[in-house]
Amino acid sequence: MVVEIVQDKEIWDRFIDESPYGLIFHKWEFLKIVEKYSGYTLYPCGVFRGDILIGVFPLYYKRNMAFKAIFSPPPQSGIPYLGFVMSSEYNGLKQDKKEVFLNQVVDEINDYIELASPNYVSISTVSNFIDIRPFKWNNFEVVPNYNxxxxxxxxxxxxxxxxxxxxxxxxxxxxxxxxxxxxxxxxxxxxxxxxxxxxxxxxxxxxxxxxxxxxxxxxxxxxxxxxxxxxxxxxxxxxxxxxxxxxxxxxxxxxxxxxxxxxxxxxxxxxxxxxxxxxxxxxxxxxxxxxxxxxxxxxxxxxxxCYNVCRKDTLGKLAETTYQKFVRKAG
Incomplete structure (x- = not known):
């Protein structure tokens, strides 16, 4: 498996249409509008097995001086959850194959994220996708949320x-x-x-x-x-x-x-x-x-x-505290 940036809107949107997990928040133009107004750079990551697209993962990256952050979705977008979308093939697999499949996808995405050496990573996953263990095994904090x-x-x-x-x-x-x-x-x-x-x-x-x-x-x-x-x-x-x-x-x-x-x-x-x-x-x-x-x-x-999976170093923890104290509060 390999992570590549998807350049083709039609390929991306067709994958979202066919996946049971894709929502309008994952659609290409939606993601591009978020990029336009957020100030973050969109990386529409695709996980490929050979020539077959088996998962997509929209990531947003921003660097502010020494601080680097990756979000999915980014703050102030109003999106309740984003994160990765698995192919329709995933649901039909037996459990052992599901776990191999998912572990490989998350490992590849984690390796791709690590190339940026971010201080803060926050990913909110789609509702009712319950197997978040591969993120825990990659040293992410996992916090449950409910709908x-x-x-x-x-x-x-x-x-x-x-x-x-x-x-x-x-x-x-x-x-x-x-x-x-x-x-x-x-x-x-x-x-x-x-x-x-x-x-x-x-x-x-x-x-x-x-x-x-x-x-x-x-x-x-x-x-x-x-x-x-x-x-x-x-x-x-x-x-x-x-x-x-x-x-x-x-x-x-x-x-x-x-x-x-x-x-x-x-x-x-x-x-x-x-x-x-x-x-x-x-x-x-x-x-x-x-x-x-x-x-x-x-x-x-x-x-x-659904889950928020997060990883942060010392600088990331400080930035999170500052955001909660000063950015979210008016004035």
Missing amino acids: YVIHLDEDLDSIWNGFKKNLRKQLSRPEILDLRLVPSEDMSLFYNLAKQRYEEQGLTYPIYSIEYLEDLFRVYPNHLRLYYLYYGDDLLGSITTQEYKRYILWMGNTRIPDNIFGNEYIIWHLIQKAKEEGYLNFEITGANKKNLCQFKTKFNPTLEI
């Missing part, structure tokens, strides 16, 4: 009946009839509302710019969607989704009175939409904060795991 997924292979009545009783009652209240979730292409309102919410908490909004979001949604209008939630004529919030292979609730921002149940409405409305359009999985990202989990579990989801 919720609602499987849509049942009919809507069964999905509805799986909801917690008080959720079904909330979604049946008359106030729900005055809620509307409206698709839109106007990103400015979404961006300004989200930025304002972060600033109110003393935080910097962790997205490069409105132009970054506008470019992404312009290039992938069928797979990245924006919706605004109205109660009568009043705007209550917004949500963005990734609609490619699986239906993912992506970035959102709402400020909804407790008695209106707008967040509950958004999720139920989009579950029905995803089911109608043939999606098999509906992902509610983020199951790591106890107070938020209490709300999300009302929908009777399944827990999925």
Whole structure:
């Protein structure tokens, strides 16, 4: 096996389309837009066995004086996870072959990363790819993260009946009839509302710019969607989704009175939409904060795991602490 930089957009995107693990975040133009706004250099790595592409691994590199960092995805991109994508062949292998296959891929990528002698490496892997042991064996720290997924292979009545009783009652209240979730292409309102919410908490909004979001949604209008939630004529919030292979609730921002149940409405409305359009999985990202989990579990989801794998030297640890103290905080 050998790692080479993939130069052909068509080869890359065809691989992402065919792999069960590829998402819109892995698509060529998405990665290039991230490169444009992040200031990081994209290395679209491919792992080849002979002439056959068996895995891809988008890495972002940046050097700031003596400090060198590699990310997948880079900070402030808004991407929940990126990391490596294995070929469709991988899932069909027996376990012993899977382990040989995966070990070789990770070893090759690790050797490639080491050529840059980075002070900091951070990789967030796709949801529900559970075998991260080869990274541990290459001296990476491994931290689990969690998401919720609602499987849509049942009919809507069964999905509805799986909801917690008080959720079904909330979604049946008359106030729900005055809620509307409206698709839109106007990103400015979404961006300004989200930025304002972060600033109110003393935080910097962790997205490069409105132009970054506008470019992404312009290039992938069928797979990245924006919706605004109205109660009568009043705007209550917004949500963005990734609609490619699986239906993912992506970035959102709402400020909804407790008695209106707008967040509950958004999720139920989009579950029905995803089911109608043939999606098999509906992902509610983020199951790591106890107070938020209490709300999300009302929908009777399944827990999925993803990982952050990280390696840092002394300079990398110092940079991480500085970022957490000063960069993420507003002012």
